[in-house]
Amino acid sequence: xxxxxxxxxxxxxxxxxxxxxxxxxxxxxxxxxxxxxxxxxxxxxxxxxxxxxxxxxxxxxxxxxxxxxxxxxxxxxxxxxxxxxxxxxxxxxxxxxxxxxxxxxxxxxxxxxxxxxxxxxxxxxxxxxxxxxxxxxxxxxxxxxxxxxxxxxxxxxxxxxxxxxxxxxxxxx
Amino acid sequence: xxxxxxxxxxxxxxxxxxxxxxxxxxxxxxxxxxxxxxxxxxxxxxxxxxxxxxxxxxxxxxxxxxxxxxxxxxxxxxxxxxxxxxxxxxxxxxxxxxxxxxxxxxxxxxxxxxxxxxxxxxxxxxxxxxxxxxxxxxxxxxxxxxxxxxxxxxxxxxxxxxxxxxxxxxxxxxxxxxxxxxxxxxxxxxxxxxxxxxxxxxxxxxxxxxxxxxxxxxxxxxxxxxxxxxxxxxxxxxxxxxxxxxxxxxxxxxxxxxxxxxxxxxxxxxxxxxxxxxxxxxxxxxxxxxxxxxxxxxxxxxxxxxxxxxxxxxxxxxxxxxxxxxxxxxxxxxxxxxxxxxxxxxxxxxxxxxxxxxxxxxxxxxxxxxxxxxxxxxxxxxxxxxxxxxxxxxxxxxxxxxxxxxxxxxxxxxxxxxxxxxxxxxxxxxxxxxxxxxxxxxxxxxxxxxx
Numbered sequence: 040x041x042x043x044x045x046x047x048x049x050x051x052x053x054x055x056x057x058x059x060x061x062x063x064x065x066x067x068x069x070x071x072x073x074x075x076x077x078x079x080x081x082x083x084x085x086x087x088x089x090x091x092x093x094x095x096x097x098x099x100x101x102x103x104x105x106x107x108x109x110x111x112x113x114x115x116x117x118x119x120x121x122x123x124x125x126x127x128x129x130x131x132x133x134x135x136x137x138x139x140x141x142x143x144x145x146x147x148x149x150x151x152x153x154x155x156x157x158x159x160x161x162x163x164x165x166x167x168x169x170x171x172x173x174x175x176x177x178x179x180x181x182x183x184x185x186x187x188x189x190x191x192x193x194x195x196x197x198x199x200x201x202x203x204x205x206x207x208x209x210x211x212x
Numbered sequence: 213x214x215x216x217x218x219x220x221x222x223x224x225x226x227x228x229x230x231x232x233x234x235x236x237x238x239x240x241x242x243x244x245x246x247x248x249x250x251x252x253x254x255x256x257x258x259x260x261x262x263x264x265x266x267x268x269x270x271x272x273x274x275x276x277x278x279x280x281x282x283x284x285x286x287x288x289x290x291x292x293x294x295x296x297x298x299x300x301x302x303x304x305x306x307x308x309x310x311x312x313x314x315x316x317x318x319x320x321x322x323x324x325x326x327x328x329x330x331x332x333x334x335x336x337x338x339x340x341x342x343x344x345x346x347x348x349x350x351x352x353x354x355x356x357x358x359x360x361x362x363x364x365x366x367x368x369x370x371x372x373x374x375x376x377x378x379x380x381x382x383x384x385x386x387x388x389x390x391x392x393x394x395x396x397x398x399x400x401x402x403x404x405x406x407x408x409x410x411x412x413x414x415x416x417x418x419x420x421x422x423x424x425x426x427x428x429x430x431x432x433x434x435x436x437x438x439x440x441x442x443x444x445x446x447x448x449x450x451x452x453x454x455x456x457x458x459x460x461x462x463x464x465x466x467x468x469x470x471x472x473x474x475x476x477x478x479x480x481x482x483x484x485x486x487x488x489x490x491x492x493x494x495x496x497x498x499x500x501x502x503x504x505x506x507x508x509x510x511x512x513x514x515x516x517x518x519x520x521x522x523x524x525x526x527x528x529x530x531x532x533x534x535x536x537x538x539x540x541x542x543x544x545x546x547x548x549x550x551x552x553x554x555x556x557x558x559x560x561x562x563x564x565x566x567x568x569x570x571x572x573x574x575x576x577x578x579x580x581x582x583x584x585x586x587x588x589x590x591x592x593x594x595x596x597x598x599x600x601x602x603x604x605x606x607x608x609x610x611x612x613x614x615x616x617x618x619x620x621x622x623x624x625x626x627x628x629x630x631x632x633x634x635x636x637x638x639x640x641x642x643x644x645x646x647x648x649x650x651x652x653x654x655x656x657x658x659x660x661x662x663x
Binding site: 064084088 | 215216218219220221222223224225230231232237239240241359378
């Protein structure tokens with residue numbers, strides 16, 4: 040349980056400590072769905088909590104929720120960008136001499152594996168919108184606030200993302 | 213089940229397999245109580261490297277013969293043990309023993325496989341790349357983080373200052389077991405053309421998008437082997453978000469087919485230090501300019517002086533525009549000016565007024581300036597206008613036919629505007645704007661466009 044793994048400390052304000060106990064796991068899962076690496080996801084969420092703890096002007100709990108989500112999304116985006124940089128330039132020099140230690144997702148259901156594989160091929164913004172919508176269950180307005188875009192943009196990305204996902208899943212058949 | 217439901221179920225299924233580690237709060241609080249700059253993962257790396265270096269230092273201290281005379285920053289027993297407690301950046305276990313290159317020089321950016329410089333870790337390789345190739349100022353450079361990808365590759369994130377923009381350096385342990393920098397990228401500088409691995413002849417066209425102070429992006433062509441600058445220039449993107457498109461021509465000199473690195477970087481408005489840099493390896497060639505038409509292109513060459521001497525004093529390659537008699541097109545030919553030439557436009561225009569060489573004339577190139585005694589009096593650039601003062605004798609030596617007028621205006625305009633600081637030209641004859649306006653049967657001596 041989250042509570043049991045978080046003994047009382049003095050480093051975080053009580054309200055942020057409550058947030059940690061309530062949201063840490065779900066935020067790590069959110070980040071992991073975007074970067075497909077639990078270790079990296081944990082670093083992203085920890086960095087987000089550190090950032091909130093250091094920002095005195097985020098005293099409001101309501102603002103902290105949105106800020107945490109945005110920080111996690113930005114962190115995930117940054118990691119994915121770095122990963123793409125490496126992947127792009129590694130392609131130019133061929134495969135590595137030794138096999139990479141890839142983290143194989145342990146999905147039990149074949150359909151889930153297919154859906155996640157198709158999701159990974161979508162553009163970043165579409166993938167973010169779909170994860171926030173269908174995993175975090177955020178409203179269009181909340182997604183818009185998290186991503187810093189308009190609700191209309193969210194709607195567009197959600198529609199196109201879902202259509203693209205469906206198309207890719209059809210192609211796999 | 214529709215697609216949305218399948219997605220929801222898949223996300224939930226995947227999420228259930230993700231369980232955070234139990235010591236997350238410890239890590240957050242540790243981070244809060246220590247340096248604000250470094251991430252958790254970086255401190256682990258720093259700590260691990262420091263411990264390893266201390267161990268290595270002990271071994272080196274025992275085994276070091278003390279006879280190494282290398283000059284590439286090799287960590288000695290003394291310096292290693294001293295720096296291990298501060299940062300990982302001094303923990304290089306660089307070695308300089310000569311051995312045959314086993315790495316394709318065109319596949320990496322740094323270090324050159326043809327030299328003896330090697331790095332035994334990703335961060336030392338990235339740091340040296342950042343300072344020696346990208347131009348970051350060493351004491352200010354911060355190695356933020358190393359993100360391991362697989363067992364032999366990853367990214368090193370560097371920045372010029374606290375909270376500065378990130379430059380991500382892709383690194384790879386190659387077949388010789390040493391670490392190399394492959395390229396670097398930033399958010400603010402994205403190069404569409406050329407791309408990594410392209411063969412480039414001077415001048416080459418480049419475009420992309422950039423966000424930089426006053427939009428200015430410094431472009432540098434670096435030879436991989438000796439790290440000498442073979443050419444430089446700048447392009448202009450946007451000074452305010454979002455990033456704006458840039459395009460331009462960059463000149464360089466190259467003796468032959470040789471590995472190089474193309475660096476796009478933004479500089480600090482305060483002191484000019486490098487803020488961030490996108491870079492990648494390219495192949496530098498000394499091929500002919502590709503823009504000459506076939507009829508004129510076969511022998512359209514200068515006297516072969518467009519070569520570098522390998523010690524950083526290579527001449528700059530510039531363009532002069534002449535007419536091709538086969539199709540009346542105005543096309544560029546290559547000339548060189550000294551690397552330390554302060555008035556590059558003046559030097560370029562002097563080449564223009566000299567006209568095509570004998571070989572070029574035989575190949576079909578011509579110029580209205582051929583056979584005239586006109587020489588250059590003065591060149592001044594002000595507010596993007598180059599004022600070019602030519603001896604008045606030009607009016608006497610050259611008939612003001614419509615063909616000559618067009619050719620003079622076109623050659624001067626196109627030659628001057630190859631430089632991004634020039635957008636128009638003002639032509640004076642003997643210091644007189646009216647004299648050129650009269651000769652060219654125009655109302656003004658200003659040329660802002662050509663056919």
